[in-house]
Every structure is written in structure tokens, then in C-alpha cells.
Amino acid sequence: MITKEMVYRLVNKRKLREHVGCRYFKKYLLVIKGSHSIFYKNYYDWRKVCKEYRDVDDAVRFNDAWRWRKQKAIIRSFHNLIVAFRSYLEHIKGFVKKEHTSDEFREYIGGQLSVFENDELTNFVVVLRDMMVHRQIYPLVSKGILKDNHKNREKDMYHFQSINREKVEEYVNSSIRDKIKKEIVTTFLQAQPQDIDIESILDQYFIGINTLHREIIFGYISAFKDALMVFSDVAAVHLKDFNDNDPINRLQLRYLQFMLHNHERFCQSTSTDKS
Numbered sequence: 208m209i210t211k212e213m214v215y216r217l218v219n220k221r222k223l224r225e226h227v228g229c230r231y232f233k234k235y236l237l238v239i240k241g242s243h244s245i246f247y248k249n250y251y252d253w254r255k256v257c258k259e260y261r262d263v264d265d266a267v268r269f270n271d272a273w274r275w276r277k278q279k280a281i282i283r284s285f286h287n288l289i290v291a292f293r294s295y296l297e298h299i300k301g302f303v304k305k306e307h308t309s310d311e312f313r314e315y316i317g318g319q320l321s322v323f324e325n326d327e328l329t330n331f332v333v334v335l336r337d338m339m340v341h342r343q344i345y346p347l348v349s350k351g352i353l354k355d356n357h358k359n360r361e362k363d364m365y366h367f368q369s370i371n372r373e374k375v376e377e378y379v380n381s382s383i384r385d386k387i388k389k390e391i392v393t394t395f396l397q398a399q400p401q402d403i404d405i406e407s408i409l410d411q412y413f414i415g416i417n418t419l420h421r422e423i424i425f426g427y428i429s430a431f432k433d434a435l436m437v438f439s440d441v442a443a444v445h446l447k448d449f450n451d452n453d454p455i456n457r458l459q460l461r462y463l464q465f466m467l468h469n470h471e472r473f474c475q476s477t478s479t480d481k482s
Contacts, residue, residue, distance in 0.1 A: 223445055224454040228438025231431040232455070232463060236424065240462070242298045243420050246291035250413050253284045257406055260349065261366045268366070278349060281368060285347050286339050288409065292416060293336045296324065299423060312430055316423055323419050327395040328412045334392050335370075338378050346370040350402055369403050372396065421473070428470045439463050 223229055260268070260277050267273055303316045323329055338344040350369040353362040376396060383389040396403075428435060442455050443464075455463075 220445075220451060220453060223438075223442060226434075226438050226441065228431070228434035228436075228441075229454050231427075231434055232438060232459075235427045235431070236435075236463070236466065237459070238302065239299070239420070239424055239427070242295050242302075243424075246288070246295045246416070249284070249288040249291040250409075253288045253409070254406075256281050256284045257368055260368075281349070282345055282347055285368070285405075286345070289332060289336045289339065292332055292412065295416065295420075296320070296329070303423075309430075312426065316426055319419060319422050319426075323415065325391075326415070327391050328408070328415060330388055330391045331395050331408075332412060334375065334379060334383070337382075338375070342378070342382070344374060344378060346374040347405070352402055367407075368405050370405050372399075372401075372403060424466065425470050425473045428466060429474075432467075432470070435463065436467060439467060 256277070260281060263273075300320055303313060303320065335346065338346060348369050348371050349366065351364050351366045354365040355361075356363045376393075379389055379392050379396075383392070399408075439460065442460050445451065446455075446457055446460060
């Protein structure tokens, strides 16, 4: 038997599904969030395997069987992270071109992407990706150097992941035809110490790409803010009465509410920086 409550629930679900704010939330915010989540997970997987290698005793680290398994895991994680970084940028570029709201908005997001794409770190990451994906050249190496311990004024061995500089330079000189790109990457490599700490470099890049992601997602929220706020309020009322997962579940609603709240803080900090 169909009750009034069931009819009311179905009608509300339909209204939610057809709400313009729902379309903006699913078409833009959730798609961008999904792309971001892939490289976010790969980054923390990479950090985890690097920490596992660094924190073990030397007796374990120099065990051939353990070392072989761990280095294989580190290389796989490194490959996944570099590819995920690049895939995120390529996805966002295509997404912005296809799903823009206005010429002004597309120009703003395109400008943010262009600055990041031309950055020396991005060019370096692209070279690493191309080496591994197109040539199956894996430049990653594990290293250990003595570093000052400021607590006891002695030197401790610091283990970290590095890259084979010669392999990268050889690839740059032999395979990159774009003179500007070649110069950018060469200059970047020359500015690095002899023992390149690729962990620190990828930490910097992760911060940069997260900052770009924040600019993009808050840009979309600014474009659809009114509709998203109304949809958030309506969805909150609906989920208070019904435990539905369609068209939005409670976790997604919390994400939307969190981003709308932080959008206000983002706009305030942006206006403060400009002033």
C-alpha cells in the first residue's frame, strides 16, 4: 500500500534531484573532488612506504629480500603518484574547457592552470612521468647521507628517496625537443643539490597542486554559490526526515556544507591579501 509518507518522500527526492544546485554539486564539485581524491590517496601511499623504508633498523634495511620487496613497492608508489599528479591536471584542463559557465570564469580558471603548467616543478614532474610511461626508465634510487643532529651535535644517517640525476639529464638532452621546456628542467636540476631529495620536492608539489585545487573548487562555488546554498539547506531538511542516499547522502552533504563554510573564509583571506 502506498502511503502519504511514501508519496511525500518520492516527491521530495524528485525535487532534490531536479534542483539546479544538485546538478551543479554533482556535475562540478563531486567530479573535481573525485579527481583530487585519486592523487591525494597516492600521495599518502607514497609517504607511507618512504617512511617505512626510513624508519627500520639497518639490519632490516640491508636484508636483500626485504629491501627488494620494499624498493619494488616504493617504485610502484612513485610511478602511481607521478601519473596521478599529471592525470589530475589533464582532467581539470579538459573539464574546464568542456564545462565552463562563462568566458570570464573559464579565463580565470584557465589562467590559474596556465601558471601552474608552466611552473618548473610541473615541467620536472612531467619529465619524470614521460620517462617512466613512454620509455620505461625509472630514475628512483634510495640514498643515505650524514646529517647534523642538532639535539646531540652528532651526525646521523638520513635515508631518503632520490633520483639518478644522470638518467634524467640524459633523457632531457636526448628526448625533449621543446627548447623552453628543456631549459626550464635543466635549470631546475642545476639548482638542486647533488643528492636530490625527491621526497621533499614532491611534498612541495603536493602543496602547490592542493593550492591550485582549492582555487578551482572555490571558483566553481563562487559561480554557483546561491544555488548550492539553497540546495544544501533543502537537502539537510530532507535527510533529517529520511535516511536516503539519493540524490545526495549524508557524507556528501557534510562535504558540501564544509566547502560552503570554507568558501567564506577563502574569500575573506583573498580580499585581505589583495588589500
